[in-house]
Amino acid sequence: xxxxxxxxxxxxxxxxxxxxxxxxxxxxxxxxxxxxxxxxxxxxxxxxxxxxxxxxxxxxxxxxxxxxxxxxxxxxxxxxxxxxxxxxxxxxxxxxxxxxxxxxxxxxxxxxxxxxxxxxxxxxx
Amino acid sequence: xxxxxxxxxxxxxxxxxxxxxxxxxxxxxxxxxxxxxxxxxxxxxxxxxxxxxxxxxxxxxxxxxxxxxxxxxxxxxxxxxxxxxxxxxxxxxxxxxxxxxxxxxxxxxxxxxxxxxxxxxxxxx
DNA sequence: CCGTATCCTCATCGATACTG
DNA sequence: CAGTATCGATGAGGATACGG
Numbered sequence: 001x002x003x004x005x006x007x008x009x010x011x012x013x014x015x016x017x018x019x020x021x022x023x024x025x026x027x028x029x030x031x032x033x034x035x036x037x038x039x040x041x042x043x044x045x046x047x048x049x050x051x052x053x054x055x056x057x058x059x060x061x062x063x064x065x066x067x068x069x070x071x072x073x074x075x076x077x078x079x080x081x082x083x084x085x086x087x088x089x090x091x092x093x094x095x096x097x098x099x100x101x102x103x104x105x106x107x108x109x110x111x112x113x114x115x116x117x118x119x120x121x122x123x124x125x
Numbered sequence: 126x127x128x129x130x131x132x133x134x135x136x137x138x139x140x141x142x143x144x145x146x147x148x149x150x151x152x153x154x155x156x157x158x159x160x161x162x163x164x165x166x167x168x169x170x171x172x173x174x175x176x177x178x179x180x181x182x183x184x185x186x187x188x189x190x191x192x193x194x195x196x197x198x199x200x201x202x203x204x205x206x207x208x209x210x211x212x213x214x215x216x217x218x219x220x221x222x223x224x225x226x227x228x229x230x231x232x233x234x235x236x237x238x239x240x241x242x243x244x245x246x247x248x249x250x
Numbered sequence: 251c252c253g254t255a256t257c258c259t260c261a262t263c264g265a266t267a268c269t270g
Numbered sequence: 271c272a273g274t275a276t277c278g279a280t281g282a283g284g285a286t287a288c289g290g
Contacts, residue, residue, distance in 0.1 A: 017162050017178070019234025020227060024158065026237065030263075033149065037142050046272050053142070057264060062273060072244070084271040085270085097236060102145060104229040109144025111222060112151065115197075155283075171252055182284060187253060209251040210290085 023101070026071060031056055031064045033105065036098055039074060039091040046087050065089060073098070148226070151196060156181055156189045158230065161223055164199060164216040171212050190214060198223065 027033055031053065038044060038052040050061050068074045073095040079086035152158055156178065163169060163177040175186050193199045198220040204211035 014177075016227070016231045017159055019231045019238070020158055020162055022234040022237060023230040024155070028153065028155075030149070030153075033145055034142055037145060052139075058273065059265090059275090060263065063263095072240075082271090085273095087272060094240065098233065101226075101229040101233050102141070104226040105148040106141045106144045108223065108226050109147040112147060113144070115219065183253065184255090184285090185283065188283095207251090210253095212252060 027098070027101070029064075031060055032068065033098075033102060035061070035064055035068065036073065036091065036095060037102060039089060039095070040099070040102075043077075043088045043090040046089070049089060068095075152223070152226070154189075156185055157193065158223075158227060160186070160189055160193065161198065161216065161220060162227060164214060164220070165224070165227070168202075168213045168215040171214070174214060193220075 034053050034056075035049070038049050044052065046058075046061070050056060050058060053061065056064075065074065065076070069076055073092055075090050075092050077088045077090065079088070159178050159181075160174070163174050169177065171183075171186070175181060175183060178186065181189075190199065190201070194201055198217055200215050200217050202213045202215065204213070
C-alpha cells in the first residue's frame with residue numbers, strides 16, 4: 001500500500017516521498033537523533049551529553065547542537081554566574097514531536113536485530 | 126520521557142540509542158527510504174523506479190538496490206526471455222516492516238513543513 | 251533496457267591542540 | 271567546563287561513457 005495509505009492513484013507516493021526526504025534532510029546524519037534521545041530523559045550539560053551519546057566528539061556535538069537549536073528542536077541555557085560556566089541543553093516542545101519517529105526507529109532496530117539473530121524466521125509486524 | 130517510554134531509570138535511553146543507531150546505519154543515506162517508498166505501491170522496473178525516485182542516478186539506484194536486497198528488504202526478479210531484458214524489483218515481506226518508520230517520517234515531514242510556514246523562519250530549502 | 255566502470259568533488263566526520 | 275580551530279581521512283554521491 002502506498003503512502004499515504006488511503007491514496008487513490010498509482011502516483012500516490014510522490015507526495016509522501018517529499019515529506020520523507022524533508023525529514024531525512026533535517027534528521028539525517030550520524031548524530032541528530034541520538035542527541036535527541038540523549039536529551040529525552042531531561043536537560044543535560046554539554047559534557048554529560050557527550051558521555052551519553054557514546055563516541056561523539058566535542059566538535060560534532062557542538063555543531064549538531066547548534067543546528068538542532070536553529071531548527072527549534074532544542075534550547076540552550078547558560079548559567080554564567082558559576083565559576084566553571086554551566087550550559088544546559090533542553091529538548092524543546094517541538095523536539096518532542098520527534099518521539100514517534102524515534103520510537104518507530106527504535107522498534108525497527110530491535111526487530112532487525114532479532115531478524116538477524118535467527119535469519120531463517122519470518123518476521124511479523 | 127526517555128525511551129523506552131516505560132523505562133525506570135536515568136540511564137534508560139542507552140538501550141534505545143543502540144536500536145536507533147542500528148536503524149540509522151541501515152536506512153541512513155539519501156536514497157534507501159525513498160526507494161522503499163517508490164516500491165511501496167507495487168513492483169517496479171529499474172527505469173520506472175529511477176523516474177519515481179526523482180534525481181537518483183542509475184549508479185546510485187543500482188548500488189542501493191543491491192544493499193537493500195542483501196538485507197532482505199526487497200527482491201529482484203529477472204525476465205531473461207524478453208528482448209530488452211526486464212528486471213523487476215519488489216518490496217519483500219520484511220520490507221513492509223519499515224512502513225511504520227516511513228509513516229512516522231512522512232508525518233513529521235508534513236508537520237515540519239507546516240511548522241516552518243507558521244514560524245516564518247528557520248532553514249532555507 | 252539494465253546496468254557497470256571510471257573519475258571526480260565535496261560534505262562529513264575524526265583527531266588533536268588550543269582558548270575563555 | 272564548554273567549546274573552537276585546524277588538519278586530514280574517508281566515502282557518499284554525481285557525471286559521463288561504455289558494455290550486455
